[in-house]
Amino acid sequence: MTRRTLAVLAVVATLVLWGGAATAVHAPVEQTATQAPAEQTAIDDAATAANVAQEANASVTFGDQNASDTTVTVENATLPEGGYVVIHDDTLLDGDVTGSVVGVSEYLDPGTYEEVNVTLYEDVVGADFSNATLPNGTAQFIAMPHVETGNNTTYEFVATNGSEDGAYVVDGEPVVDAANVTFGEMQAEEPNRGIVVDGLEAPPMAATNTTVVVNATLENTAEDPRTEDVAFRLEGGGVDEVVHKNLTIAGDESLSVTFEVNTTGVPEDEYIHGVTTYNSSEFTELEVTDDAEVRLIGQAADDANITVQSVFVPEGGYVAIHDDTLLEGEVIGSVVGVSEYLEPGYHADVEVMLYEGVPGADFSNATLPNGTERFIAMPHLETNDNTTYDFVATNGSDDGPYVVDGQPVIDDGIVNFTPEGPGDGAGEGDGAGEGGGADEGDGQDGEPGDGDGAPPDGQDGEPGDGEPTTTTTEDDTQTTTDDDTTETTTEDDTTETTTEDDTTETTTEDDTTETTTEDDTTETTETTTEDDTTETTETTTEDEASA
Incomplete structure (x- = not known):
């Protein structure tokens, strides 16, 4: 060593x-x-x-x-x-x-x-x-x-x-x-060998009695045009299927070509398939089977989108994502995401968005996990021919999972969620609420506010309660208004005014006058003036006055 x-x-x-x-x-x-x-x-x-x-x-x-x-x-x-x-x-x-x-x-x-x-x-x-x-x-x-x-x-x-x-x-x-x-420097290019296979796209799995589609990129490495026999081949287990094409490719040019072969009569087994030319070939493995398969590997995610590495649905369907409550027996409620409808065959890198788009599921209170979580991928059939995932909405009676040897086909993986950090508190909202409901300006950490340093800007994310919102400035007067409430506070000759659609209240100290009247609508205005002396006047009005 x-x-x-x-x-x-x-x-x-x-x-x-x-x-x-x-x-x-x-x-x-x-x-x-x-x-x-x-x-x-x-x-x-x-x-x-x-x-x-x-x-x-x-x-x-x-x-x-x-x-x-x-x-x-x-x-x-x-x-x-x-x-x-x-x-x-x-x-x-x-x-x-x-x-x-x-x-x-x-x-x-x-x-x-x-x-x-x-x-x-x-x-x-x-x-x-x-x-x-x-x-x-x-x-x-x-x-x-x-x-x-x-x-x-x-x-x-x-x-x-x-x-x-x-x-x-x-x-x-x-x-x-x-x-x-x-x-160091790259090796010198190989001398021309005529038409060669420069790339192959071939599925690793196929169902019986279906058509396998293979795409190949061919390159003519010679300067002059070449015409050659190019063949697709499926071989193994006593099977040898060959499809020929005679192709001409211009010098130093490439061509994409598609081959199709039907698996009718091909037994369930493992084979090789690929494309050959006179001077080159490229093959990959092919499993012919009617059993569904899914692959979910560990990954990092910064949002609610995760990737299923591969899924094979011989009759078409979906890949559903369950959270780990499935392990506790929660078959329906554990569904937290589902792919779009998948045509029969093999699919790679299928993206699934969590906590949305599952018919029949309610994610209104769902939140994205923080840290590592285990999820289970499960291929589902399309049983009612409407290309909509109905498993949750029908309480499991439609679009059930693929089953092999009496067990649902699944694979699990660990997802490490690393969401983007909180904002800086500066934003564009005005912080005003809508009456008795949640104050939209309060928001979550880093959500838009008006950037003026007032409490609505990127505070602790707790919902507002529709109560008056206070804005404070010095030397200048600034007003914040919403549907129900306006309150302004200034210092250095401070003026504070509160107005509500339903109530009007004015308070004055140093000789206080209070009047009460009742009407269908009440408006309240509160003004506080602060200099060396403070004076407050409070007035309440109702239809029937009392003093």
């Missing part, structure tokens, strides 16, 4: 024992009263795996290297319980445990691996690389094996702020190795 790696270990061990990040992953989990036995079994299995991983002989070797693009290579890694090889940049040494993650391998089954390639600045769930740039020259990176604790083969360490998929730990220290990576 190099001296550089020892230095990294010292820093990381200080940060760590992951400061609760990795150790939190490996801590035993107590069963709550609402956890079902099956759920508790899964938690126990994950905790056991994590504990074994701490004691196992995990290792990683990451050598200095030159890179011509964003891919770095880890020489070897041993992951006794499976997991990922994660690449951190040197901000890890400054204490940024999650933000330093700049790359992660695909999920690796338990074992030892050679030459593990990791692409930097992409495909890290929960990380934002929109402003990332490739380093210029030499930069230090740290390779670190992480254990899979959520049993979903998706790296969620960043998205869950370190609560899932933490680092392998041996003898109380995380397993790491550091390397200097020197970034």
